[in-house]
Amino acid sequence: MRLAAYDNFDELEQCQSAWDRLADRCVFRTWRWLATWWRHYGSEDxxxxxxxxxxxxxxxxxxxxxxxxxxxxxxxxxxxxxxxxGEVCSDHLGLLAATDNRGQVADAIADALLSDPSWDALDFAAVDDGEPSTGLLLDRLQQRGCHVDTRPEQSCWTIDLPDSWDEFLAMQSKSHRKQLRRLDSRILQTDSAAWRHAATAEDFSIGWDVLEDLHQRRRQSLGEPGCFSWPRWRAFHEDIARQLLAAGELRLSWLELDGEPVAAEYHFARGSTVFAYQGGLSPEAADAEPGRLSLIACIQHAIGEGRRQFDLLRGDEPYKAHWRATPQAVHRVLAIPPRFAPRVRYRARTAIRNAGRWVQQAARLFS
Structure with missing residues (x-):
């Protein structure tokens, strides 16, 4: 097995198709997503x-x-x-490896990393518990003397989709099933409701403006700045969303009630999975339950497309379990190589962090 390390994305163009094959169904692991992320977040830093x-x-x-x-x-x-x-909050990240070669790849990359003195710590966020390729790499690093520390993060939640909406309703609790049927028949199936999705560049321009407006209004009503207030986040997502639209993997939709947009969803679809990434709601229309109405429409559309998973991604919001999503544990992983300077730096950082926690606890105790 031969390894090569690259510091220029242009030199990786030849790997694009193989990269995406290894990324499989996960949009966050694809060449398109990660190359675009680097262009916006790393290349000029x-x-x-x-x-x-x-x-x-x-x-x-x-x-x-x-x-x-x-x-x-x-x-x-x-x-x-x-x-x-970072702030993009990509999920399901990690080592990409062919199923039959995971062990060999993990061994070779672990050896390469430990022979490379140009890094002092490995800090991987959003690693799924039990993800086989990344798990093997971390095991190999630990076997070779690295200190490996895992810390839990919020779970990723996924709904397993059945073949029909009626089967999906049968999965829900009796009370939730009744609520969904009522909202679907009394609102979504009437002339007052219109669910739209972006299929063209013109649709995209309309839907993107609706998404930004509803997202910002909702977050600001909660006293938060909203993601679109972050310049790099906004630029990255407008760039990647247009690329995903051209590739047929964007699921940008919005719901109108009586002609007014009340909810918007920014999702992705790849393989058998829809990834529910971001959204927005009209604060003034909260009594109409626009979020629930919009999610009904999106799940119905995903089932109609034959998708098998509806990935609600990271975050332990209570509504996810209510929709019969199941959690997947996620960890942040830190690995320190068996070299003197990185170990000293790690111990110093750990001591400072523990001292800070002690000060906070003491302040609460005596306040």
Whole structure:
């Protein structure tokens, strides 16, 4: 097996189709998502250096990709992170590897990382518990002397979709089933409601404006700034959403009641899965339950397309279990190589963090 580390995305163009094959159904692992993320979040940041490791066999077939970058700071040192992390909140990140070669790829990349002194810590966010390829890599690093620490994050929640809406309703509790039927028949199936989705560039322009407006109004009504107030987040998502529209993987929709937009959804569809990423609601229409109405329409559409999973992504909001979604544990993983300077830095950071917690606890105790 031959490994190559890349610090320029242009040199990785030849890997795009193999990369997407290894990404499988997950939109957040694809070349398109991660290359666009790097262009907006990493390429112009002097603290960041691309570090993508590609594993190939003797016939030059790509067997694995570790899509990373190194972020340098005075406090944390040089930290190896997964592309797509941070404020974008990409889920299901990790090592991409062919099923039959996971062990070999994990061994080879672990050896390569430990022979590379250009990083001081590995900090991977949003790693699914039990994700096989990343799990093997972390095991191999630990076996080779790395200190590995895992910390729980909020779970990812997924609804397993049946073949029909009636079967989906049968999955719900009696009271929830009654509520969904009432909302569907009394509102969604009437002339007062119109559910629209973006199929063209013109549709996209309309829907994107609706999404931004409803998202910002909803978040600001809760005293929050809203994601569209973050310039890089906004630029990244408008860029990637247009690409996904062209690829047939964007599911941008909005619901109108009596001609007025009251809810919008920004979802993705790849393979058998719809990923429910972001949305917005009209605060003034809260009594009409626009969020629930919009979710009904989106799930009905996903079932109609033959999707098998509706991924509600990270976050332990109570409504997810109510819709019969099941949780998948997610961890943030930290690994420290068996070198003197990184170990000292890690112990110092841990001591400072523990001291800060003690001060907070003491303040609460005596307040």
């Amino acid at each position: 002097p603290r960041c250096r691309l570090h993508v490791v590609v594993a190939r066999d003797a016939d030059e077939q790509v067997l694995g990709v570790l899509p990373c970058y190194v972020h340098a700071s005075a406090i944390s040192g040089r930290t190896l992170r997964l592309l797509g992390d």
